[in-house]
Amino acid sequence: MRAREEIERFKSAGWNSVLENSRQSYTLTDKETFNNAMDKLDEVAESIKQGLIYDSETMHKLISEIASNIEINLSMESEEVASFSAQLLIYIYDINTTEKKEDKIRKALELAKYIEHEVIHGHDLVVNDKQTELAVLLTNFALLATELNADDTLPLIKKTRELGAYKRIGLDNMRALSRTVITGTIDVSAAESRIPESLQIKLKRNGLDPKVVPPLCKDVYEKLELTGDEINILKENEKMARLDVRNLITKTKAEIVQMIETNYNQAMNLAFKVADEKSLKSPEDVKNLLGQIATIMGNGIVDGDWKRTHDSEKFKVYTRVKDLESQLNDFSREFFHKLQDLKIIKDPKKREQAAIELAAWCEYRINLTDHFLADGCGKTSALMANFVFMAAEIPPKAMPVMDRRNYFNFDVVPTTNIVTHKKEHSSMERKELAIRQKKEWECWLRHYKSSFFPQDYRAITCDNAWRVPSVTLGQHLETLGSKSKDEDKYVIPEDANFTNLHHCLRGGYEVAELASAIGSPDIQKLITYPMTRLNLFHTIVYAETELKTETDEDIVEKVRDVYRHLKGSEVYGVKFNKWLNEKQQEFANESRILAEGASKGIGEYREQYAEVLNTIKQRYKSGEYILGNHTRYITKKIPDSELKDDLVTRYGKENLIPNATNPKEIILRDPEQAIEEIAKRIIEDRAYQNMCDEFFAQEVEPLISDAVDECGFERLDIPDPEDRVTFMMAGAPACGKGSAVATVATMAEEHLDVEWDNTVKVNTDTHRLMISHPHITGERSEFSGTLNNHEAGLLTDLAYSRLQKKVKQGVGPHILIDGVNMSKERMDLGIANSGKLLLTVVTVPPEISVERAFSRGQGDGRFVPTSYNLSKHKQVSKNFFKDLQAAMGKNAEIILFDTNVPRGVTPKRIMAADLGSRSITIYDKKLFSEFLAKANIDVTATCSGELYMLPKDKVDESYHEKLEEMGFLKIRYEEEKPSIKKGAQFTIFKDSGKQKDKYPEPHLEDDQEHRRGHRGTHK
Structure with missing residues (x-):
């Protein structure tokens, strides 16, 4: 029997391990019950050590009894539990018959890993929420049954638990990155769809799209009964060429998930072992490790070698196959040296930041640019990033938490191939490519770093226009209940709250629980x-x-x-x-x-x-x-x-x-x-x-x-459906939509006979005024726009829902839609039921908008997060032609204005189009090309110099061909003439509505009201 002191050490180490690693904080066994269960283990373990228990059936009963001590029922009828029990006995016998102490310890660690994997991460044992407790008890029991003492075995328990924690973090990352793990299918819909005719018929017969390769799994393909020829033709598709199609179509969704997670656990065991034993001694070792991990991760999924053998037609950024080996060697060499530099950093905070940067670089190379693997680059790169933290000896509980939900932000994904060839590019082109590669990496790194939270609001300084903070409701709820890990960390100010959470019938903790339970992306619902x-x-x-x-x-x-x-x-x-x-x-x-x-x-x-x-x-x-x-x-x-x-x-x-x-x-x-x-x-x-x-x-x-x-308030006068006009404003924040509204108001009254006070004005910023208060959103006004945004947006949606019903019933009013994006849904509202849509888009250089927004925020507290502002500039320009295409041929007209003019000066007309007659006039080609080029903006920019990768990215002169492709019948280029009055800007709308005479009557006397004038607020 072991000494009492040694047993107490096992108990103490076991309970601490439970507290540190249990994911289900409300389902823990209490400490007294756990210790009582531990007391029963020593005698049984001693019997095994002495060879008194040697058959798997008795071992099965013992394990079931151990589990029952913490209210876990491991069925004696279960073949999986019987197999697990037999394997446990074999492990213990093998350790006790091994002579060399170092070999005993190595095998004991493998035993601990096996128990941890089977109980916590495996799929065969059906265990309730006390998985951590059972794993700790069984590990202690098995190690007590060996002839190793506490000094030898307790560090193994710590290592095993540490591995388990790394696995959980990595598994969460993998689930966020991989649709496969969520859906249980290998999605190949992005493949070049070369589908045999016989299979097309089968797909159509089963209600599937005959032009799209369906996800690979038994649930889909069982009824299709593929022939060998059909499988061979499918494997000619780029994305399916290296997949083990024959195996995958025999697996159910659950079996595919189990296969991937089993592969992941085995790969993590290898990565942890390499990190723990510090066995990465050369660049060649790095290359071998990546190959081993990729092979394990691809087991049952990839058919053949782990390296990619096909060039991608869709993603030109991926390194071409002929350069893949040299780039793999380059990656291995750089990774090895970067990791050595990381390990010698003494300061924990600096080492953590260096580890994040190396992890970002690792994912950038493996997944986004070189794309070394035949399949599973995302999962493997995430695992290698996790390996960086293990190798840097950053313990799991100290690891920064990453929000993977915005990982694949296509605004920051690189587009430039990392390999350039002298024969294919001029020296100037090579220089530009090198600059672009460097800028794209810096953009990705900023994005990657911003994905880690919680971010302490007190570390955020809003001292210039490029540092206005942004935080999501999801991030707040994620960190709301974890302050016990770090009591001093807050995502938002302590005196502040989201207005929807402040007024919600349920508390913030409860909303967080519900959102996590259902996996709701829209928490407002x-x-x-x-x-x-x-x-x-x-x-x-x-x-x-x-x-x-x-x-x-x-x-x-x-x-x-x-x-x-x-x-x-x-x-x-x-x-x-x-x-x-x-x-x-x-x-x-x-x-x-x-x-x-x-x-x-x-x-x-x-x-x-x-x-x-x-x-x-x-x-x-x-x-x-x-x-x-x-x-x-x-x-x-x-x-x-x-x-x-x-x-x-x-x-x-x-x-x-x-x-x-x-x-x-x-x-x-x-x-x-x-x-x-x-x-x-x-x-x-x-x-x-x-x-x-x-x-x-x-x-x-x-x-x-x-x-x-x-x-006694006056109600709106409702026009006939064919006379109804919807004025839509679009443009990024602080682009002068407010000033443009005043111009539109003048046009509406002078040219369309629409009184401006008889127009519904839906404006999210106005909603903020009515639903927000500093006692809710706190004293730091730079956070207020984020904190009241959900409720302000909800009111906007409710207003549009009500207007849609009125328009459908033929009693729709004139409407002003004041927003950011040219939403198809809202454009459809304008042209519904014979209505007319007049769309005004405003633009200024993004750096001007950022500075304007900051100055405005300092004045009235309406701060706009910098990243949000830049993303909206990018979206409006990037989607401009697509949004116009949606309304092509409809009763809609559009003007694009440059509002980068002195206050009081009329905005400059850049472009005007009548989508109904398919005619467009460009008045300023330079400004139009600059507006479209904002689609190239780096949304992570922290100063104006980072907005564009290269000077040539600031213009896009390819618009003429795009306009022809869209179906414009008339494309004209005219120089904009200085206008005498605002109304003259809108001559394109003269045929709209009840237009007044080109030369209006003289103004009424000064003491008489000649119009109800809207003098819109400046934005």
Whole structure:
């Protein structure tokens, strides 16, 4: 028997390992139970060591008993558990019969890895949420059964747990990067589609697109019954050439996921071993390691050697096959030397930053430029990036967390081949390519670094226009519950909150849990509001789509008056807000009943509940969702104020077990019940939202209408459908849309006989004024635009939804759409039901826009994150022709203005087009080419000098050919003549609506009103 002191060391090390590595913080076994289970292991382990237990069936029973100590039921009928038990016994016997101590230790480490893999990462053993505890117990048990002492074995436990942590981080990265792991299919839809005719017939017969190669998996191909010839022809396609098609089409989606994750675990074992043993001694070792990892990752997926053998027709940036070997040698050499330089950095923070940069370089070369592998470059490059942190000895708990959701941002993906040939390029071209390669790498590195969070808001200085911060709601929720890891890290200021989270019926922790559970990309859809907040939203939308208004301030005042009138009114003898609160409670109770019924297979939401529950279970089983992920670790006491807002603790105290020996620890009795409760919460919220939508449409809106009449506000005059005009403004932030609105307003009145106060004005910035307040968004105003953006955008969507219904019914008003992008949906709104769309796009150089936005923010607090601003410049220009194409031949006209003019000077007309007659006039070719060239902007730029890779990227003169391809019948080039008055800019619209005479009547006397003039706010 081992000494008591040694057993205590095993217990202490085991429990610390559990605390550090358990992903399910609410499902932990309490410390007392764990220690009791450990006490039972020594005697059994001693029996094995002495050879008293030698058959696998007895071993099977022992393992099941060990599991039962922490409430895990490993079925004695399970062949997988029996196989695992037998393998465990073989490992232990082999270690005990090995003579050399170093060989014993090496084999013991392999045993620990085997247990960790089978229990936590494997697919054969069905284990509930106490995977970490079981893995630790079994590892301790197996090592106790060897003849090694605690000094030899305890470091092995630490290494095994460290490997497990690295694996989890890497697996999360791989899932985010790879659709294969999520869908369970090998997607080859991007392949050059050479499909045999016989297969096309089969695809069509099974409801599949006969022109697209379907994803490879048994679920799709079983009914197709491919012949050998059909498989050979499929493998002639570029993307499928190296895939093991014959194997993949025999695997179900689940089997493919299992195969990939098994490959990943084996590859991670190898990477960890190489990092731990420091066996990377030369560039050749790097090359061999990459080849070994790629081979393991491609097992069952790639047919043949791991290296790519085909040049890509789609991605010209990839190194050509003839240069691949030399580039692989170059990569291996550089990686080896960079890693050696990294290892000698003493300062932990500097080493971490250097590791991030090397990881970025690794992924850049393996995946985005050289693309060395036949398949799986994304997964392998992520694993190699993980290897960098292992080799740099940065422990998992100190590793920075990466947000992979925006990894494939095509605005930062390189386009230039890393290899240039003297014979193919002139010296000037080679010089330009070298500059572009350097700039693209710098762009990628900035993007890669920005993907790590949490980012401490206090480290952000908004001291110049190029450093205005951006943070997403998703990032805030990701870090909301992990402050126990680093109490001093905050993504947003401590005195601030997102306005939607501030007003939501559920707390932030609960919203975070629901979003993680369902994997919702649109978190706003999970936000439920109190009735009073919804009433404000509906009042705003009703007022701005029904009332005549002149300015932003006008609509704000009218909304305030209507809202106050409603609050002071009575409904059925009850104060309005009290009536709303009563309805809220009624709907909350009813929605809870509906969700409960749905969970029992009853009622209208039963199918939705089953779908949601299935989604959560799948995400939970795969590790994509971690129960309690957004709550503080149990080693930190959770404040009572947060406990009551937390989903897992709110749903039922009877399911919580406080640890008798440590009151800071909270244990969840039944994870399955918690998952079901989460599904019910999601259905409950959906039911509540649906009831609220119906209630406001049928009961509240008539009351809002009465309040409007009682306030005496003038309603909009509705034009005939064929006379209805939609004015659409588009352009990046701070491009002068406000000034252009004043020009459009003048044109509308003088040339179209449209009174500007009789036009609905939908503006997200106006919504911000009505739904945001510094006591919510905090004192640091540079964050406010991010924090109120979701609710402001929600109001915009509600307004457009209401306008779409009115237009469809033939009672649509004149509309001003003031936005950023030329949205097809909103362009369709303009031309629907015989309407006319007049689209004004404004542009300025991006550096001017960035500086303008910053100056404006310093004045009124409306800061725009720099990265958002630049991305919108890029999007508007990049999508310009595509957006025009969508409206080609329709009743729509467009003007593009340069607003980079002194205040008070009329914007300069660059281009005008009548899409109905397919005619276009270019007035300034230089400015037009500069506008289109903004599609080349580097959205990660931190100064004006980084906006473009090369000087020639600042112009795009290829537009004439594009215009012809789009179907323009008339393409004219005219020099813009200085105009005497603003209205003359819009002569192209003279045939639109009820145009006034070219030479209007003289102005009325100064004391008479001759028009309702809009004097739009400057943006």
